[in-house]
Amino acid sequence: MLGLLAEGERSGYDLLKRAESSVAHMWSPARSQLYAVLPRLVDAGLARRRNVRQASRPDKQLYKLTAAGREAVRHWLETAAPKTWDELLLKVFFARLCSRAALLRQLDDYAERQREQLLEYEAIKPATRHGALTLQYGLELVPVRLDWLARARKELAR
Amino acid sequence: MLGLLAEGERSGYDLLKRAESSVAHMWSPARSQLYAVLPRLVDAGLARRRNVRQASRPDKQLYKLTAAGREAVRHWLETAAPKTWDELLLKVFFARLCSRAALLRQLDDYAERQREQLLEYEAIKPATRHGALTLQYGLELVPVRLDWLARARKELAR
């Protein structure tokens, strides 16, 4: 959410539409979730709220990142090791909000973990046909990710 | 959890180890989560609990699926459209607990949704380099999944 909010002053409604048209494949909150988090960003000092009265339209709450908020996105982007693949993709998507070197380090770390993952998969002797099938998917997925990581690395280093 | 419990009478501890060595890549609950859910299975009539006293070891609670529990796994496997790829993999992993035809239908449905997904991805004109990168990953992932689905289909039809 901080990443989306970094684009400018936005309402919850704006953010929701924006999420659907951009990061939906990596992260897509329910409306109620989004509206629940916004006040918490304000409480945490990461965003400021402004009430805008409108004629012939419902009033809106506009949210805008504070300096602390911008710092928080950057800290997340540069420092936290992504727990899932989608989290890594999100970081690439918001890469402009952090230092290039830090992002490249994240990609390299993730690639290293994928190589370890592959070794783990290769050591498994599946007990059933069904287990063999799901394992097979893992064995095919990892190289696809590694290829993409290598290309993303090159593109981001440009 | 019902899928794991279908293997026989197990303690929470057993299930946790089993999950780690089998479905961990698709689903891996925290210990506390697992222990929280087990009593709810009993409340819902899907499992029965049995207290086993042990000398020189802590006592254990053993859980065993009821007929309703076995029916519930089957219903999940055969009927609920998987919301995520991992859920689909889980269903393949537990395929022996449901009818072959129903599982094949799930694979076909998912494949169809992936083809639609691909069309959606192909229609997107990314606004930034970063957006182009993450989109590219989606464009590469879908065919990998479709290939695997086709092969899984063949193997399961055997």
Place this chain on the structure above:
DNA sequence: TTCGCCATGTAACTAGTTACATGATTCC
């Protein structure tokens, strides 16, 4: 007149996390 857009929220729930808490046994 009906549908989609604009706009915000609450309530009740499930799913999941980390940290806290305990304690014997067995193997190195």
Place this chain on the structure above:
DNA sequence: GGAATCATGTAACTAGTTACATGGCGAA
């Protein structure tokens, strides 16, 4: 003596869901 294994749970939290609730405006 120390680590791993067996064994279960609570507390406090974050993340996320579906359903409920409201209402005006503009376009087909």
